Amino acid sequence: METVMGNGNGQATSGGRAANAPHSDLVLPYGDQRNDGVVQVSFTLPVAAGPLAEEAARQTMKLMGLEDPQVAEATAIGEEFTFFVGYGKLTRAVELSKLRVAAPMWEELDQAAVNQLVQDTLGRPMVVVGAATGSDAHTVGLDAILNYKGFAGNRGLEAYSAFKVVNMGSQVPNEELVAKARELGADAILVSQVVTERNVHLANLTNLVELLEAEGLRDQVVLVVGGPRITHALAIELGYDAGFGPSTRPQDVASYLAQEVSRRMLN
Numbered sequence: 001m002e003t004v005m006g007n008g009n010g011q012a013t014s015g016g017r018a019a020n021a022p023h024s025d026l027v028l029p030y031g032d033q034r035n036d037g038v039v040q041v042s043f044t045l046p047v048a049a050g051p052l053a054e055e056a057a058r059q060t061m062k063l064m065g066l067e068d069p070q071v072a073e074a075t076a077i078g079e080e081f082t083f084f085v086g087y088g089k090l091t092r093a094v095e096l097s098k099l100r101v102a103a104p105m106w107e108e109l110d111q112a113a114v115n116q117l118v119q120d121t122l123g124r125p126m127v128v129v130g131a132a133t134g135s136d137a138h139t140v141g142l143d144a145i146l147n148y149k150g151f152a153g154n155r156g157l158e159a160y161s162a163f164k165v166v167n168m169g170s171q172v173p174n175e176e177l178v179a180k181a182r183e184l185g186a187d188a189i190l191v192s193q194v195v196t197e198r199n200v201h202l203a204n205l206t207n208l209v210e211l212l213e214a215e216g217l218r219d220q221v222v223l224v225v226g227g228p229r230i231t232h233a234l235a236i237e238l239g240y241d242a243g244f245g246p247s248t249r250p251q252d253v254a255s256y257l258a259q260e261v262s263r264r265m266l267n
């Protein structure tokens with residue numbers, strides 16, 4: 001993860017400059033040449049394949065802000081739909097120095113350093129309770145973070161001596177999660193939310209925070225949420241300590257947990 005600076009409200013900001021664009025703060029997509037703005041898009045229109053559908057596709061690309069739109073491929077999908085691949089040019093650039101990016105504050109530590117930091121801080125393993133909560137039946141993401149085998153060649157939290165991991169699995173009611181956290185004296189609660197249809201995750205995540213507050217446990221635990229549509233900014237807004245999104249590696253979470261528990265001990 002790139003270097004981040006605290007902004008004083010529990011988030012971190014980064015004005016990041018693209019490493020490969022030392023002279024320009026303005027970036028456009030790269031097609032054939034740097035900053036030519038060329039992008040490829042794909043979409044389906046509910047129009048039968050033919051000249052009308054192709055013109056509708058070009059107009060659609062113009063509405064996306066693309067100049068010189070071209071249809072590269074138009075494939076009929078059934079009788080009334082056409083799938084398109086198109087090319088076009090973006091002319092408005094992103095100004096990197098104006099971006100504010102929220103990210104959890106931690107430095108990447110290797111497994112030995114995480115184990116050492118937790119040992120130095122607590123003198124015992126951190127107790128970590130994880131669950132996919134509410135109606136959510138997706139376990140792969142949570143398992144990727146917690147299980148020994150981990151994710152993309154990166155070992156899960158079970159592989160660290162720094163963590164005692166309890167994985168409660170999927171569709172765990174918030175009440176059961178809170179009861180288990182209390183029973184085990186959890187140092188951290190790790191929640192997975194993959195289904196976000198109709199914002200079902202928002203009510204469920206808020207409910208967990210309310211339950212923890214009602215039980216007087218909220219300040220006792222590091223509260224983390226992860227999932228493909230989760231951002232750190234959203235997590236903070238909902239009352240969590242950190243949020244982890246797509247492609248998170250167990251080492252990211254391990255590094256964050258070790259540093260967060262250490263930071264709390266020092267405060």
Ligand code: B12
Pocket residue numbers: 130135136137138139140141142144145151190191192193194195196197224225226227228229244245246247248249253
């Ligand atoms: C496998 C799968 C299923 C399996 C799940 C099996 C299982 N045991 O997990 C089954 C078939 C059960 C399933 C069911 C459903 N699914 Co489904 N499913 C998927 C699928 C194909 C892959 C998900 C996955 O495993 N990804 C791989 C993992 C490694 O990635 P990840 O979850 O993002 O996890 C990473 C990060 O997000 C993060 N992370 C995740 N959790 C956590 C937690 C913590 C604490 C941390 C730190 C990090 C973290 O770290 C992980 C590693 O980097 C996705 C589509 C897709 N390609 O993503 C749809 C998808 C997630 N499913 C979807 C839907 C709608 C459903 C159903 C509602 C379908 C239906 N109508 O019945 C049901 C819901 C069931 C329920 N009650 O939850 C939608 C969700 C849309 C949305 N935004 O809400 C998706 C996106 C498909 C789609 N395009 O519509 N599904």
